Amino acid sequence: MTRAEDALVVCERCDQAYRWTPLRPGAIARCTRCEAILGRGHRIGPDTILALTVTALVVFLIALFADVISIRLGGTTVSSTLPGAVAAIWDEGDWMVAVATAVTALIAPALYIGLRLYVLVPIATGKVPIGFGPCVRALHQVSRWSMVEVLTVGGLLSLVRLAALAEATPGPAMFALGALTLLFAAIEAAGLRHLWWYVR
């Protein structure tokens, strides 16, 4: 197998090959055959992505340790954090649902931020981290299983359902989830492919 030119791109959805030309910022190139997105002209560089990822880390820690929902009924207040909710389901004996929730709502977002920081911090100082390739590959898998945006809507929906029963208030973690949804969308739009430009 020989290494073909870097100036080529192959549509990952239909194998159509193209000769690549740099895109102007904001432009989106689509495959002429299957209409899948081939690439984007990026408005933000690796430094901005690093800044967004550090912000995401801080916001994620709030989502992890603060209360997501508090409810009051008859003078008693019960509140729950996200890990607390997973633990409650585990204690109910529904451990497979607990694992599915933990992976998609906690572990995947944590890895999404952690692996990105591990890769981006050395690149910002001009170094290449050990295990760069496996990390970027793992990031591909992780981003598929991170479902923060769904969890955010799920939290809001729970508030509505609880309002019929008792006095329900969103905690700081709920707002953190909303912010995390926007941050992940911004980071995700930047993609991963461009990271390879900085390691050669």
Next chain:
Amino acid sequence: MSAATGGSLQPLESADGPLLGCESCGLVSRGVPPDRLPEGAVLRCSRCRHPLHHEKPFSVQRTWSCVIAAAILYVPANAMPVMSTTSAFDTNTHTLLGGIHELWIDGSWGLAVIVFVASIAVPVLKIAALGLLAWSVRRAPDWRRLERARLFRLIELVGHWSMLDVYVVVLLAACVRFGSLASAHPEPGLLAFAAVVVLTLLAAHSFDPRLIWRDRQQHG
């Protein structure tokens, strides 16, 4: 390529050997035709060492097995209750459709529609569409390729929203804990529903959209 995109990408035809794009780093390598690849050999990207496949191994078989398992589990996921609530007076069980019905009666029509789409429409659409995509790869390879490619992208876009009801039950069970006064618990239907969601996600990950563009003779 339309002028509005700012790109001027020219389609290429590969003369000798297929061009393989690395799905991880995007580097394009010249591969070896599948019939000339030694048994058991795996091509790897020279830059990031990710395996390069002409097509994902056992893509159609793996898609089918996940789709069929999801279709079977879809029955208990809807027939069995996903949650029970206990108050000082009585115990109620709630199914997926029952929860949507409650939202509708309460006057939250918008939310009822969102939950209906996420919990009922999306899983059915995914099971049917992935079944159709897997079937057409072998049986109708020339049929409406562009529409099938769009259908697959739609499935990938909306697929994970079905987790919505799982999260709602998890959060309700975690928050409604007032002993004998009021409590909420997950029920077996939730496990079946979570399994349907995960299986349809795995089915979509297993399916290789490049197969949509292959001609009949290209896979044995």
